[in-house]
Amino acid sequence: MPELPEVETVRSQIEPYLVGSTVINADSHPSDKFTPALEVIGSQFQSVHRRGKFILAATDAGQEFIVHLGMTGKVSFSDSLTDNPYRRAWLELDDSMARYFEFIDVRRFGRLRLVEAGDYSKIATLKTMGPEPFGSEVNVEDFWAALKKSSRAIKTQLLSQRPIAGVGNIYADEALWMAKINPTAKTISKQRAKDLLEAIQVALQKGIDNGGTTLRDYRNAFDAEGQNQHELLAYGRAGEPCLRCGKALSSKVIDARTTTWCSNCQRR
DNA sequence: CCCAACTCCTGGGCGC
DNA sequence: TGCGCCCAGGAGTTGG
Missing domain, CATH: 3.20.190.10 (MutM-like, N-terminal)
Structure with missing residues (x-):
């Protein structure tokens, strides 16, 4: 996507x-x-x-x-x-x-x-779009405040583009895994918000560096595939071992989007 | 204003 | 081999 x-x-x-x-x-x-x-x-x-x-x-x-x-x-x-x-x-x-x-x-x-x-x-x-993840306006206080304003699952909030811009289903799962945050959590501490914001930046930058993620359809303007699909940590790995703890990753639909996470590392 | 539900789309994968 | 079904999901729309 x-x-x-x-x-x-x-x-x-x-x-x-x-x-x-x-x-x-x-x-x-x-x-x-x-x-x-x-x-x-x-x-x-x-x-x-x-x-x-x-x-x-x-x-x-x-x-x-x-x-x-x-x-x-x-x-x-x-x-x-x-x-x-x-x-x-x-x-x-x-x-x-x-x-x-x-x-x-x-x-x-x-x-x-x-x-x-x-x-x-x-x-x-x-x-209603939130700040650019790599822009000068992004900061933990606003990000945390945006998350606190909604009672929806954090995964849903990220997909809404409101707390921060540009995150979709793949990078949301990646960032939540990196930050060890359960995708169904509704409120998180300021420290966890900081961790999540940093994880979003890391996940997105990694995607940019790899030229994007090609699961099936994505091609760049020169018809080339990205390479990030070879380095995904959570997305699409349901049933496979968590790369941190080894437990099989879980999967369920949240907000009509397939969501993959580690029930051991990403506890509520 | 927020939010949940529904809608748009079609190729590809799968079961039979 | 082919048919029917279902899945993938970003975001716009609608109604409460």
């Missing part, structure tokens, strides 16, 4: 292609998830940033073209359009290193948006 490490990998790859390029033509799947591609025709990209799992490309028209990969979204560049049946949108670029930017998404959980720069009022997840 594209989470912060995968999205950051893609962002860094598409940045040099988009910045300075003008969209001279575009087309999309008829769903309004993808038709915003048509609205960016005539605009020139000026920067490509990331916020959580969203890629934000600023234009000279004072807008931001937003790309969200969803579950199976991929981007690619080419000199001629491919015949991929799952292409949901494409942009023709003037003065880029490649003529076409394509957005391919088998399951159509991804989406495109075009908003006035900085106006996320109509994108709830962005609007």
Whole structure:
């Protein structure tokens, strides 16, 4: 699943292609998830940033073209359009290193948006999103305070993007395992919040360093797999021995997401 | 405002 | 070999 490490990998790859390029033509799947591609025709990209799992490309028209990969979204560049049946949108670029930017998404959980720069009022997840895990604003006090405001399971809270941005199912399980916190815990001490915040940073940085996690669908902008799947500590290891204590890892569904943890190391 | 439940999507894996 | 079923999950929507 594209989470912060995968999205950051893609962002860094598409940045040099988009910045300075003008969209001279575009087309999309008829769903309004993808038709915003048509609205960016005539605009020139000026920067490509990331916020959580969203890629934000600023234009000279004072807008931001937003790309969200969803579950199976991929981007690619080419000199001629491919015949991929799952292409949901494409942009023709003037003065880029490649003529076409394509957005391919088998399951159509991804989406495109075009908003006035900085106006996320109509994108709830962005609007309520917590700080960037590697940003200057992140701190234990706010993170702990955010967790205390909700009575939901901590795993659910992480997936909500509110305490901190960019964590999805894989890295949530990884970080909770690293910090020895039970995913169903509803409140945690400030010290444990500190441990969890640090574990989130470690898990995400490891994912970035490994080029993301490819379980099945994820590929970067150059169609390459990540390598982090070979170093997962908890996610997907249900029934296998805990790498700390040896007990078989447990698994259950929390908030409709498969969750794996060690019932010995991660006690409530 | 929060939250739980539901919805969107389709290839791949599995049982029979 | 093929059919039917179910799973994967980020986030938007809806109703309480």
